[in-house]
Structures are given as structure tokens and as C-alpha cells.
Amino acid sequence: MKTVAVLGGGIGGLATAYYLSKSPQVAKVILLESSGRYGGWLWSTQRSDGAVFEHGPRGIRPAGAVGLNTLNLVQDIGLENEILPVPYSHNASKNRYLYVNEKLHKMPSGLWGALQTVSPFSRPIIHSIAKEILVKKGKEDDESIHSFVSRRLGKELADIAIDSLCRGVFAGDCRRLSVRSCFPPLYRAEQSRGSIVLGMLLGSGGSRQDQAVRPGALAKRSQEESWAQWSLLRGMGSLPEGLADWLQQSGKAQLCSEAAVKEMHLSSSGWEVRDLPLQTLTEAIPLASALPPALAPLSKQAQEISYVTVAVVNLEYQGAILPVEGFGHLIPSTENKGVLGVVYDSVPFPQHNSPKGVTTRLTVMMGGAWFQEVFGSPDTVSEESLLAVATQAVRAHLGAGYPPSWSKVALQKNCIPQYYLGHWKRVESMRRYVAEKNLPLSLVGSSYDGVSVNDVINSGRVAVEQLLGPTP
Numbered sequence: 001m002k003t004v005a006v007l008g009g010g011i012g013g014l015a016t017a018y019y020l021s022k023s024p025q026v027a028k029v030i031l032l033e034s035s036g037r038y039g040g041w042l043w044s045t046q047r048s049d050g051a052v053f054e055h056g057p058r059g060i061r062p063a064g065a066v067g068l069n070t071l072n073l074v075q076d077i078g079l080e081n082e083i084l085p086v087p088y089s090h091n092a093s094k095n096r097y098l099y100v101n102e103k104l105h106k107m108p109s110g111l112w113g114a115l116q117t118v119s120p121f122s123r124p125i126i127h128s129i130a131k132e133i134l135v136k137k138g139k140e141d142d143e144s145i146h147s148f149v150s151r152r153l154g155k156e157l158a159d160i161a162i163d164s165l166c167r168g169v170f171a172g173d174c175r176r177l178s179v180r181s182c183f184p185p186l187y188r189a190e191q192s193r194g195s196i197v198l199g200m201l202l203g204s205g206g207s208r209q210d211q212a213v214r215p216g217a218l219a220k221r222s223q224e225e226s227w228a229q230w231s232l233l234r235g236m237g238s239l240p241e242g243l244a245d246w247l248q249q250s251g252k253a254q255l256c257s258e259a260a261v262k263e264m265h266l267s268s269s270g271w272e273v274r275d276l277p278l279q280t281l282t283e284a285i286p287l288a289s290a291l292p293p294a295l296a297p298l299s300k301q302a303q304e305i306s307y308v309t310v311a312v313v314n315l316e317y318q319g320a321i322l323p324v325e326g327f328g329h330l331i332p333s334t335e336n337k338g339v340l341g342v343v344y345d346s347v348p349f350p351q352h353n354s355p356k357g358v359t360t361r362l363t364v365m366m367g368g369a370w371f372q373e374v375f376g377s378p379d380t381v382s383e384e385s386l387l388a389v390a391t392q393a394v395r396a397h398l399g400a401g402y403p404p405s406w407s408k409v410a411l412q413k414n415c416i417p418q419y420y421l422g423h424w425k426r427v428e429s430m431r432r433y434v435a436e437k438n439l440p441l442s443l444v445g446s447s448y449d450g451v452s453v454n455d456v457i458n459s460g461r462v463a464v465e466q467l468l469g470p471t472p
């Protein structure tokens with residue numbers, strides 16, 4: 001029977017502790033979190049009138065094996081009655097906008113959208129798609145997303161649509177991000193079928209663990225009802241809260257907050273965490289800064305992974321102020337480097353609005369890969385200046401004629417890892433090092449195999465299965 005330590009109580013650490021607790025081979029799980037709150041970037045504010053504001057993720061996709069896996073976990077910890085689903089037929093799923101040349105443009109969707117010339121693009125997307133099949137396969141073992149898409153689908157799509165998409169997922173620069181690590185299905189499609197289109201039509205193979213999820217009742221419901229995304233009644237923050245409660249009730253897990261791990265040592269009986277009253281931990285899922293000097297090659301590689309800072313500004317306006325109904329709009333870096341996009345939170349999740357009168361909740365996301373260049377150091381930037389930029393963007397992009405009635409600025413420092421060129425090699429080399437040295441340690445979380453909440457939860461499941469075999 002093992003005692004396992006999990007370092008970090010974000011959604012990745014909590015999910016890892018959950019899968020560990022389910023295993024009969026584990027006697028005890030000790031989770032160490034440096035802050036006073038569990039959940040990491042999953043963080044919601046519920047105001048006294050009931051309105052909910054998200055400072056991190058606001059919607060999770062149920063699609064694919066990793067999406068179903070998350071719903072299985074949600075059901076198991078008893079949160080299924082709090083689910084707020086948004087079906088594909090909803091305006092928030094169908095309508096996404098780009099803000100280009102100082103105007104909102106609906107992104108083309110479906111076959112009809114692909115056949116027409118839709119502004120701001122100069123020709124129908126079907127042109128690029130048809131030509132893509134004939135483009136030769138790239139020769140490099142990695143490529144920037146911008147270069148890959150320019151080569152295969154044309155520069156205009158890369159400059160506008162892909163530039164915006166990468167800002168709306170990674171808060172990052174598609175000229176530096178790796179296609180192989182950020183969008184593995186696109187890379188695999190070119191490798192195995194010579195074309196993205198053929199790869200999508202014929203399939204291009206996924207990883208084995210991706211296929212091994214049996215949907216439970218909630219996951220099946222998401223398929224039957226065609227959900228595009230979901231949230232929770234009290235906000236995304238109730239997912240880590242629910243997990244922490246479940247772990248505490250499991251009887252196996254000991255959760256410690258305000259327990260920063262600064263140093264850890266490897267002895268013959270396992271890990272020792274020096275400044276905490278914990279003696280022997282036989283396995284650990286660690287963080288780069290805590291590794292001992294003897295493992296310097298590993299900490300060095302972990303420290304080479306870059307992260308960007310995002311200013312998340314929640315705004316509430318009295319009345320219905322949106323000129324369009326949709327998920328939100330993204331802004332390509334050529335239009336405005338500092339403002340990445342605006343999420344129209346009230347559209348997918350009106351249940352999170354204040355019950356007192358009609359209001360519009362929006363979130364403006366700013367900075368990312370351009371933070372330092374536009375706003376200066378995250379350590380010295382003022383909340384007032386970020387709020388001013390956000391409200392000005394809402395005035396210019398959406399025509400809000402009056403200021404918000406409520407606002408909150410959250411400066412999320414180093415919140416999204418950037419999978420730059422060669423990320424796959426670094427991760428492979430780190431895992432090889434762990435295996436060769438036979439270290440009792442697994443690498444879990446958003447820095448390695450995907451940044452979405454689903455990916456991070458799945459990375460915990462995969463790490464536990466590799467350690468102990470399939471979870472019951």
C-alpha cells in the first residue's frame with residue numbers, strides 16, 4: 001500500500017488525488033497546496049445577490065474522450081444537479097465574432113458559411129479547404145501554428161482566424177506556438193494523411209488512453225442533448241470545491257492548504273518534504289522549483305517552459321447592452337495587441353446574472369503574450385489602468401454608452417503555459433529522465449499535455465493509471 005503526495009491543489013492536483021483515492025493500492029493521499037484556496041485558476045465570485053463572475057475558465061466542452069471523462073468525475077462527486085448545459089443549437093454555440101477593422105464580423109460556420117465570401121475574409125473558406133488537399137506534407141518535426149496554417153490554408157486565414165483563435169485559447173502568439181503540441185490532431189492529420197481535410201474525414205489516430213473512457217449517465221446525457229459546453233450553477237469554482245469535499249469525505253486524503261513545498265529530498269524510502277511535518281512520501285507529483293539540486297536537469301527543463309499573464313476584467317452593465325447574441329468576440333493581434341477578446345457571459349449562462357433586473361455580464365481578457373509590451377510589468381501595472389482599457393474596449397467594440405455598474409480586475413500572473421516550438425521534445429525528455437532515473441514522480445497539469453480543464457483532469461487520470469493500473 002502506498003502513501004502518495006500530490007504537490008499543488010489546482011484542478012490537476014485535485015483530480016490526481018481523486019483518482020489516487022479510488023485505488024485500493026493507495027493507503028493515503030497527501031495534497032499540499034501553497035495558497036489558502038483549492039482550485040488554482042478555477043476561481044469564481046458569487047456576489048451576495050447570487051450573480052456569478054468567473055476569473056478563470058467559464059465553460060467546459062463535453063466533446064471527446066477527455067470531455068466525457070470530466071463528466072464522469074462530475075457525476076461521481078455528486079455535482080450533476082448543478083450542471084448548466086449549453087446545447088449546440090444555442091446562439092452562444094453558433095455565433096462567435098471577430099473584431100476587425102473596427103467592426104464585429106460573425107465567424108463563418110457550417111457548410112453555408114464555408115461557401116460564401118464572409119467579411120473580413122476576401123474569399124470563401126471552401127477555396128482554401130479545396131486547395132489544402134493538394135499541399136505537400138511539411139518536412140519539419142515541428143512548426144509554428146501560423147506557418148503550418150499559412151502553408152496549408154493560406155496567409156489570410158492564419159493572420160486573422162488562427163491568430164485570434166490562439167489568443168482565445170492560449171492567450172498566445174501563433175507565430176511562436178507549436179502546432180504539434182497545441183493542436184496535435186492537425187499535426188497528426190498532416191503526418192498520417194498528408195492533409196488536414198483528409199485527416200478529419202478519414203481519421204488520423206489518437207492516443208490509446210483517449211479511447212478508454214466509458215460514458216456514465218451524465219456523459220451520455222451530454223451526447224443525447226448535444227451539449228457544446230457546460231458550467232455549474234455556482235460557477236466553475238464549485239468543481240474544485242466539490243472535489244475537495246469529496247476527498248475530505250473519502251477518508252484517505254489529507255488536504256493541506258497554505259503548505260507551499262519549497263524543497264524536497266529523495267531518500268531510499270521515498271520523498272521527504274523538509275519544511276513540513278511529513279516524513280515519507282513514496283510517490284510525488286512535484287513542481288519544478290521544489291526539486292533537489294541532484295535533479296537539476298529536470299528542474300531546468302521545467303523552468304524553461306514559458307507562461308503568460310492575463311488580466312481578466314469582469315464587467316456588469318445595467319440593461320441589455322449587446323448588439324449581437326453569441327459566445328463573444330476575439331481580436332486579432334494586428335487590430336489590438338493588448339485586448340485579446342470579450343466573452344459575453346450573460347448569453348450562455350443567464351442563470352449567473354443578478355436576479356434583480358436585466359443586466360449584461362462580460363469578461364474582457366487582456367495581455368497574454370503581449371502583456372509586457374502593452375501594459376508593462378505585471379508587478380507594477382495598476383488595476384485602474386486595466387479597468388480603463390477594458391471599459392474603453394467595450395465602449396468601442398460593443399457600443400456601451402455608459403460605464404459598468406460593477407467590475408472586478410483579476411491579474412492572473414503566469415496562468416497559461418505556452419507550448420512553443422520543441423515543447424514536445426522537452427516533455428518527452430523530462431519523462432525519459434524520470435523513467436531512466438526510476439524517480440517516484442509523475443508530471444501532471446497544464447504545463448505538459450494540454451491546457452484545457454479536460455486535458456488537465458485527464459493528465460491526472462493517465463498519471464495514476466501509469467503508476468497503479470486502471471482506476472476502478
Ligand SMILES: Cc1cc2nc3c(=O)[nH]c(=O)nc-3n(C[C@H](O)[C@H](O)[C@H](O)COP(=O)(O)OP(=O)(O)OC[C@H]3O[C@@H](n4cnc5c(N)ncnc54)[C@H](O)[C@@H]3O)c2cc1C
Nearest residue numbers: 008010011012034040041056057261415445446451452453
Ligand atoms: C483566464 C483563463 C481562462 C481559461 N479558460 C478556460 C476555458 O474556458 N476552458 C478550459 O478548459 N480551460 C480554460 N483555462 C485553462 C485552465 O483553467 C487551466 O489550464 C487549468 O485550470 C490548470 O490547472 P492546473 O491544476 O494544471 O494548474 P493550476 O491551476 O496552476 O494549479 C497549480 C496549483 O499549485 C499550487 N502551487 C504552486 N506552487 C506550489 C508549491 N510550491 N507548493 C504547493 N502548491 C503550489 C498553486 O497555488 C495552484 O493552486 C483558462 C485559464 C485561464 C487562466
Ligand SMILES: C=Cc1c2[nH]c(c1C)Cc1[nH]c(c(CCC(=O)O)c1C)Cc1[nH]c(c(C)c1CCC(=O)O)Cc1[nH]c(c(C)c1C=C)C2
Nearest residue numbers: 096097167168169170171328329330340341342343365452
Ligand atoms: C480572449 C482570451 C481567452 C478566452 N478564453 C481563453 C482565453 C485565453 C482561454 C481558453 N478558452 C478555451 C480554452 C480551452 C480549450 C479547449 O480545448 O477546450 C482555454 C484555455 C475554450 C475556447 N475559447 C475559444 C475557442 C475557439 C476555444 C476552444 C474550444 C471551443 O471551440 O470551444 C474562443 C474564445 N475564447 C475567448 C473568446 C472571447 C472566444 C471567442 C469568441 C476568451
